[in-house]
Amino acid sequence: MDSTTTSANLEIKQQKIVIENNYGEKLVGLLHETGSKEIVIVCHGFHFTKEYSMMVDFCSALEKHGISSFRFDFSGNGESEGLPQRAFRKEIDDLKAVIQHFTQANRVVSAIIGHSKGGTVVVLYASLYQDIRTVISVSGRYNMHSGLEDRLGKNYMERAKKEGFIDIKSKKGQALYRVTEESLMEWMNTNMHEACLKVDQDCRVLTVHGSVDEVIPVEDASEFAKIVPNHELRILEGANHDYTNKRDKLASVILPLIVANMHRL
Template sequence: MDTLLQNASSLFFNSSLSTTPKISRYQVRFSIPPNHKPRTRRRAFTLNMAHTPVTLLAVEQHKVIIPNKHGEKLVGILHESGSREIVILCHGFRSSKESNSLVNLAAALENARMSSFRFDFAGNGESDGSFQYGYYWREAEDLRAVIQHFHESNRGVSAIVGHSKGGGVVLLYASKYHDIKTVVNLSGRYDLKVGIEERLGKDHIERIRKDGFIDVTRSGNFEYRVTLESLMDRLDTNMHEACLQIDKECRVLTVHGSLDKVVPTDDAYEFAKIIPNHKLHIIEGADHSFTNHQDELASVVVNFIKETLHQDRSTAN
C-alpha cells in the first residue's frame, strides 16, 4: 500500500494557498514512506465545495525529538506530505514553532505537497535548555543537528527558512555549512549591534558591566535575563562577514515588510548588496511578523522554493 489515491468527483486542488481554498475539483494523495511508524497526531482541514463543507484528512503530523550536540532535546512537528524532501522552518527571538508565520507556511507547503519540519531552538518552546539572549551561532548548530537527523534518515532538505532571529540563523548556517542550496530569510537583521538599546535601555552597557546581567521585564513581570557573555556573543556576531562566505550557488530569498518597525527595511537591502545569488521581495504594508499579509508571504516563499526545486531537477536531468 505504497500510495493511496482518493478521488471525489474527479476533482483537484486549485493554486490558492488559503487553508480553506475555494475549489471546484480536488484529488487527495496519501504517500506512505517505507518503514513508517504510527503517527501521533493528524491534521484535518475543511474545504468548501459548492458551498458544502467537506472535511478531509489531508496531511499527517507527528512530533519528532532530535538531540543537539549539547545533549538537549529539540522538539519539532513534522508535516508529512509524502515528499522525500523537507523544508526546515526556524522561529525568531522569544518565539517558537507555534508562531503564526511558521504554522501558516507549513500549511502552504502542505498544499504544495511539500513536507516541512518546524522546531523549537534550545531554551524555547518545548525544547530543553534555558533561554539565552544572542547565541545565533549556537542556534545555527541546533539547525545543523536537525538537518543531519533528516539526512541520516535518508531525507533531503530542500530549503531552510527562518523568521527574524531565525533569518539570521539560516544565513549563518549557509555561510558555514554548504549543503543547502535554498535559504529564505524573513525579516532578518543585518547589523546585530542595532536594536539592543530598545530592549535593554540606553545605559545597558554600564548596568551589565556593573551587575553582570540585566533582567528584562514587561509590565513588572520578569521575561528573561541578559548576561554580559550573551550580550557580547551577539555583538561579536558579524552578519556581513558571514554572508560573504555564502556560496554563489546557494540561492537566497529575503522577504521584508515595508512597515517593519522592529528591523528596518534597510537591512534587507544590505543583504541584497552582499549575498551573491540573492532575490529581494518587499511586501508593501507588512509589519515585522507579516501579521496581515500571511497569504502573500506564503505565496512568495512557496513559489521561490518550488522554482528552485524545478531548477535542481532540470539540472539533474
C-alpha cells in the first residue's frame, strides 16, 4: 500500500517493494520516491531492521533534498525471508541484488549508506564492486575480533565448534539469535585491512563515528581513514552508537557529500 506525504512542496510516495536475492529469498524494502532518477540505498545494522528510527531519519532527510531512497531488510531480518547472518557475505549479496534491481529499472544508485554492521557491509561491497561512487559508513566495525567475548560469552570458539552454534539470549533468557560456527569463522576471517586496500580510488568514502560509541570503539573509524584511498573521517563529539540527540548533526554531515556527488553524475 502506498502513502503520500508532502515535504518542502514535494510529493513523496512510500512504496513497499519486494526484491529476490540470489538465494531465491524475498527482500522487503520501502521506497521513498521523490521522482529523482538518482536513488540512495540505506542499510541497517545487526539485529535491526529497515524500521529502525535512524534508517527512517536518513530517508526523511534525503526527501527534503528531493532525493529518492530505499531502506530494506537484509535476509533473515524484519519482513525479509531467510535466516539472520552473523557474517557479511550474504548481506553483501543482498545489497548487490537491490542495486541491480534499481539499475535495471534505469535508476542511478548514487550512494549507499550503512549503520553499524551495515556500515561495514557498504565498505566491503565497495571493495568487491566498482559500481558505486559514494559510500557512507556510519559507526562501522573495522576490528572483527574486538568485543566478541562480551557478545558471545567466554570460550565462544570452543562452544561453537562443539555444538555447531551459539544461541544468544536476553537477560530474561529469551532467544535473540543464533551464531553458527560457519558464520563466526567468516566473521573472524573478514580482513578489513585487505578490503579497504581494494576500494577504488574514484569511490568517495565517508566514515562517521560517535566519540562516545559504546558498541564499536571510535578507534575503528581511524583505521578506515588510514587505508581507504579516497576517504573523509568525521568524528561527532558526544555521539553514541545510536546518535541519541545527534541525528540532525549526523544528517548535516552526510547530506552535503551525497548532494555534491549527485551534481557530478
